[in-house]
Amino acid sequence: xxxxxxxxxxxxxxxxxxxxxxxxxxxxxxxxxxxxxxxxxxxxxxxxxxxxxxxxxxxxxxxxxxxxxxxxxxxxxxxxxxxxxxxxx
Amino acid sequence: xxxxxxxxxxxxxxxxxxxxxxxxxxxxxxxxxxxxxxxxxxxxxxxxxxxxxxxxxxxxxxxxxxxxxxxxxxxxxxxxxxxxxxxxxxxxxxxxxxxxxxxxxxxxxxxxxxxxxxxxxxxxxxxxxxxxxxxxxxxxxxxxxxxxxxxxxxxxxxxxxxxxxxxxxxxxxxxxxxxxxxxxxxxxxxxxxxxxxxxxxxxxxxxxxxxxxxxxxxxxxxxxxxxxxxxxxxxxxxxxxxxxxxxxxxxxxxxxxxxxxxxxxxxxxxxxxxxxxxxxxxxxxxxxxxxxxxxxxxxxxxxxxxxxxxxxxxxxxxxxxxxxxxxxxxx
Numbered sequence: 500x501x502x503x504x505x506x507x508x509x510x511x512x513x514x515x516x517x518x519x520x521x522x523x524x525x526x527x528x529x530x531x532x533x534x535x536x537x538x539x540x541x542x543x544x545x546x547x548x549x550x551x552x553x554x555x556x557x558x559x560x561x562x563x564x565x566x567x568x569x570x571x572x573x574x575x576x577x578x579x580x581x582x583x584x585x586x587x588x
Numbered sequence: 589x590x591x592x593x594x595x596x597x598x599x600x601x602x603x604x605x606x607x608x609x610x611x612x613x614x615x616x617x618x619x620x621x622x623x624x625x626x627x628x629x630x631x632x633x634x635x636x637x638x639x640x641x642x643x644x645x646x647x648x649x650x651x652x653x654x655x656x657x658x659x660x661x662x663x664x665x666x667x668x669x670x671x672x673x674x675x676x677x678x679x680x681x682x683x684x685x686x687x688x689x690x691x692x693x694x695x696x697x698x699x700x701x702x703x704x705x706x707x708x709x710x711x712x713x714x715x716x717x718x719x720x721x722x723x724x725x726x727x728x729x730x731x732x733x734x735x736x737x738x739x740x741x742x743x744x745x746x747x748x749x750x751x752x753x754x755x756x757x758x759x760x761x762x763x764x765x766x767x768x769x770x771x772x773x774x775x776x777x778x779x780x781x782x783x784x785x786x787x788x789x790x791x792x793x794x795x796x797x798x799x800x801x802x803x804x805x806x807x808x809x810x811x812x813x814x815x816x817x818x819x820x821x822x823x824x825x826x827x828x829x830x831x832x833x834x835x836x837x838x839x840x841x842x843x844x845x846x847x848x849x850x851x852x853x854x855x856x857x858x859x860x861x862x863x864x865x866x867x868x869x870x871x872x873x874x875x876x877x878x879x880x881x882x883x884x885x886x887x888x889x890x891x892x893x894x895x896x897x898x899x900x901x902x903x904x905x906x907x908x909x910x911x912x913x914x915x916x917x918x919x
Binding site for chain 1: 757759760761762763764765766767768769770788789790805806809810813846
């Protein structure tokens with residue numbers, strides 16, 4: 500399947516696959532699918548790890564009490580757009 | 589059985605739970621403890637699969653099938669621990685005799701303002717620690733709990749002491765763990781129980797009482813992310829009001845690379861399983877996993893638990909999802 504990832508989404512997809520050591524091919528990650536469980540198959544510890552990588556790379560802190568937290572990790576697309584909006588580096 | 593029957597059960601369970609809590613807090617622990625005998629007998633008779641699980645566990649410990657008396661004692665110890673949780677949550681815990689072993693480990697970390705992971709088990713009453721030991725030292729402890737399988741029991745404990753529930757983090761959502769790294773970095777403690785694997789989370793097979801069983805990888809993975817020490821703790825009920833709490837260092841630091849991660853998870857969780865076995869042999873009736881612990885099928889512990897526990901058992905007495913959850917009820 501061909502997916503159309505924006506450059507930011509692709510960068511993020513590569514980072515996710517690399518940092519979590521996934522077998523998925525970054526270009527093939529479907530941007531609208533969930534990252535957690537049924538979609539990409541990540542668990543809550545993976546997402547914690549991912550949040551640490553994101554914080555280091557983009558200077559963006561995502562905490563469990565963030566009002567937007569459910570949405571942020573709902574898909575690659577949502578995560579990429581949040582990072583673009585809120586990044587500090 | 590029909591859904592409505594379950595609902596009805598749940599309603600009447602709520603009533604009985606509130607009644608027991610009322611008796612415990614108004615009429616006192618001795619009277620409530622006397623009532624545990626008929627209650628235990630009831631569950632022993634009606635919770636078939638939980639009874640089988642208890643028998644299977646005790647057979648491994650004793651090397652022979654348990655007697656009826658030993659089965660009764662196993663259930664009864666569990667009921668006692670649940671009752672004592674009422675007193676812990678109500679902060680009516682002055683009568684407990686708690687002996688701490690290895691507490692100097694914690695004192696050192698606390699003095700250094702070093703955050704750490706505390707990894708316990710569904711053995712004895714980790715609540716004792718939660719309510720008593722740490723509360724009085726101004727430590728901020730966040731407890732990870734799995735699921736909410738005993739909403740009723742939790743609701744009642746919550747009423748007893750809403751403050752204790754502030755720091756309970758139900759695991760099972762995408763965002764559950766976010767920000768815990770900061771909590772540890774600020775000298776806080778994250779507590780979890782290392783003996784039950786959870787749906788959708790990574791796990792590993794370790795030898796326990798002679799056979800492999802699933803254990804969660806979470807303690808090792810979290811320690812690796814937090815770069816923090818890991819302390820094991822086991823709170824054993826020794827009868828009456830006596831509790832022994834044991835603390836042991838699992839590792840000052842766990843660092844995993846991509847390559848050695850699985851190996852580290854297996855090694856550290858096997859060590860955990862070995863210590864768990866040690867304490868189970870020391871206090872056999874403190875084991876509170878009333879389901880087929882050695883089931884290696886794909887089903888998760890949560891599923892096995894709900895299969896193993898009859899509705900009565902699940903709704904009345906199972907602290908677990910809740911416990912963990914709760915803290916205890918999270919346990």
